[in-house]
Amino acid sequence: MNIRGLSLETIPPIFIPLRFFLSAPLFGILASVLMLYSGADIWVTRWNVINLALTHLLTIGFILMVMFGALYQFIPVMTGQLIPGSKKLAPSIHIMISLGVLTLTAGFLSHSRIFFILALFFLSIGLSLFAGSLLPLLIARLQNQLIVFLLRILYLVLMVTLGIGLYMLLAYSAPSLEIAFRNYTDFHALWGLAGWIVLIIMAISSQVIPMFYVTPEFSRNYLKMLSLAILITLISLSLYQGEYIKTLDVLLSLELFIFVVYTLRLIEQRKRKIADVTIYFFRLSLVSLLFSIIIWWLGKYLSQQTFYFLIASVLIYGLAVSAITGMLHKIPAFLIFLHLQKLSLSRPDALSLVPNMKQVISSQNSWIQFMLFLLSYAFILVSVFFPQLTVLSAFFMLLNFSWLAYCLFQAIRLYHKTRHEILACPRLKMSI
Amino acid sequence: MLSSSINAFMAAHHKECDDLFAQAEKSVADGNWDSALQQWREFTDELENHFCREEQILFPEFEQATGMSGGPTRMMRMEHEQIRALVNEINKAGDSKDMDQFLALTETLMITMQQHNMKEEQILYPMTDQSLTNVADIIERMLQI
Numbered sequence: 001m002n003i004r005g006l007s008l009e010t011i012p013p014i015f016i017p018l019r020f021f022l023s024a025p026l027f028g029i030l031a032s033v034l035m036l037y038s039g040a041d042i043w044v045t046r047w048n049v050i051n052l053a054l055t056h057l058l059t060i061g062f063i064l065m066v067m068f069g070a071l072y073q074f075i076p077v078m079t080g081q082l083i084p085g086s087k088k089l090a091p092s093i094h095i096m097i098s099l100g101v102l103t104l105t106a107g108f109l110s111h112s113r114i115f116f117i118l119a120l121f122f123l124s125i126g127l128s129l130f131a132g133s134l135l136p137l138l139i140a141r142l143q144n145q146l147i148v149f150l151l152r153i154l155y156l157v158l159m160v161t162l163g164i165g166l167y168m169l170l171a172y173s174a175p176s177l178e179i180a181f182r183n184y185t186d187f188h189a190l191w192g193l194a195g196w197i198v199l200i201i202m203a204i205s206s207q208v209i210p211m212f213y214v215t216p217e218f219s220r221n222y223l224k225m226l227s228l229a230i231l232i233t234l235i236s237l238s239l240y241q242g243e244y245i246k247t248l249d250v251l252l253s254l255e256l257f258i259f260v261v262y263t264l265r266l267i268e269q270r271k272r273k274i275a276d277v278t279i280y281f282f283r284l285s286l287v288s289l290l291f292s293i294i295i296w297w298l299g300k301y302l303s304q305q306t307f308y309f310l311i312a313s314v315l316i317y318g319l320a321v322s323a324i325t326g327m328l329h330k331i332p333a334f335l336i337f338l339h340l341q342k343l344s345l346s347r348p349d350a351l352s353l354v355p356n357m358k359q360v361i362s363s364q365n366s367w368i369q370f371m372l373f374l375l376s377y378a379f380i381l382v383s384v385f386f387p388q389l390t391v392l393s394a395f396f397m398l399l400n401f402s403w404l405a406y407c408l409f410q411a412i413r414l415y416h417k418t419r420h421e422i423l424a425c426p427r428l429k430m431s432i
Numbered sequence: 433m434l435s436s437s438i439n440a441f442m443a444a445h446h447k448e449c450d451d452l453f454a455q456a457e458k459s460v461a462d463g464n465w466d467s468a469l470q471q472w473r474e475f476t477d478e479l480e481n482h483f484c485r486e487e488q489i490l491f492p493e494f495e496q497a498t499g500m501s502g503g504p505t506r507m508m509r510m511e512h513e514q515i516r517a518l519v520n521e522i523n524k525a526g527d528s529k530d531m532d533q534f535l536a537l538t539e540t541l542m543i544t545m546q547q548h549n550m551k552e553e554q555i556l557y558p559m560t561d562q563s564l565t566n567v568a569d570i571i572e573r574m575l576q577i
Binding site: 078214273275334337338341359 | 521549
């Protein structure tokens with residue numbers, strides 16, 4: 001480790017991570033509107049274009065978007081190095097991903113090639129820029145930290161998922177190439193859902209749960225082996241189609257099951273026992289992973305469509321969107337506090353103006369979020385079996401994402417207002 | 433038993449502080465102010481002790497060994513001031529037994545501390561372990577504080 005290259009002063013400007021965090025609920029709102037518009041038709045076939053649009057609005061527009069923002073914020077804290085070029089590149093990457101997911105949605109809905117070509121253009125540039133700027137950090141000789149190990153595996157799995165996705169997008173954009181893209185859909189979904197989404201939750205849990213709730217640390221060796229085992233199982237499932245495929249399924253289920261039980265036990269052992277909404281989001285997320293394993297094994301008793309819809313809803317909405325929503329009630333509020341407090345340290349009169357995290361987003365608003373999430377999640381699952389309830393579940397989903405957007409945007413308004421007030425206070429001549 | 437590295441020794445002290453913090457916070461949430469304030473004082477004493485170990489012994493040693501006086505340690509000292517400012521606010525909430533305010537501020541303190549600890553454990557302490565030759569002696573001196 002070259003200590004001269006490391007710095008503790010590398011907190012990125014607040015709007016680098018926040019631009020990603022703020023956009024995420026807007027794509028959630030768009031997904032809800034699409035579902036509201038489509039109604040029960042959405043559950044007819046998984047090839048339904050609205051279904052494909054909705055899935056990608058949530059996975060790229062919500063989950064990937066927040067993941068990028070979080071990496072911009074936490075990589076410097078964890079490694080002492082900014083993601084290279086972050087100040088210049090982050091706004092462009094953000095715009096490219098946003099335009100990419102919008103044109104992809106337009107492409108699915110209109111089936112117009114021009115939108116697919118545009119989506120291919122925006123997404124390949126945005127994703128390559130991000131992947132390219134992260135790569136030097138991930139291959140550098142960093143300290144042997146658990147999170148770096150998990151990030152490397154996560155990166156690999158994400159690249160495979162996105163690679164297959166972009167390849168399919170190429171097929172949509174250029175039908176003359178006659179690429180048999182449907183063969184790849186299952187692999188894209190397998191790597192995206194059982195790989196990327198699961199590993200994101202694993203990476204967040206391993207960092208956040210011990211820190212925020214004062215639990216015993218995750219065993220480093222266990223999580224390293226588990227993430228490697230998941231990667232190897234995914235590769236095997238993709239390359240091998242023989243008679244032992246069920247053994248691989250059992251293996252993957254066991255790996256995930258042990259992770260859920262292990263993490264829930266850690267949460268139970270937490271020393272910080274105060275009621276906190278994010279811990280409920282985490283538990284819901286883990287229970288959803290458990291639920292997805294049950295659905296996987298009961299799949300043969302369900303129709304194929306029901307099986308796909310249930311497992312996708314549980315993994316995307318239940319496992320990922322839940323934990324991420326919980327984090328979005330903490331991290332932006334913390335960043336706003338942190339940046340405002342830093343600004344006020346050289347202005348003694350301004351210290352009392354800095355809002356604490358609960359003044360940025362109140363506990364009450366966070367509990368409302370949890371209730372809305374729970375309601376929308378329950379209705380989504382029920383409407384897989386009772387399609388007549390789809391409109392109602394879309395309505396609750398819309399409420400859930402709108403509430404998240406409201407909480408985050410009023411937080412930003414408070415940030416601007418307070419920043420203005422702090423800057424109006426006289427500055428000490430000697431700064432700290 | 434003495435730890436063999438600054439990182440192990442200081443990270444263990446972070447955990448001790450976390451435990452004391454969690455106890456005090458729980459007592460406040462239960463409305464048990466008498467023990468809460470006692471536990472809160474135990475936590476803030478330990479926290480201040482931790483800062484002193486760093487500001488009076490570890491950081492100067494590191495600065496001397498590496499010649500890096502304006503960099504990482506300056507940043508960590510500034511974050512100590514941020515944390516002290518928050519602790520002051522919490523003390524006031526404790527004096528007036530304002531539970532909502534106390535818990536809103538401890539939540540903020542918790543995340544601020546954890547981000548600070550993470551930087552120290554992931555970056556600064558490994559740097560000190562790499563650049564200091566008299567680790568055992570430094571740990572011994574920090575224990576005297």
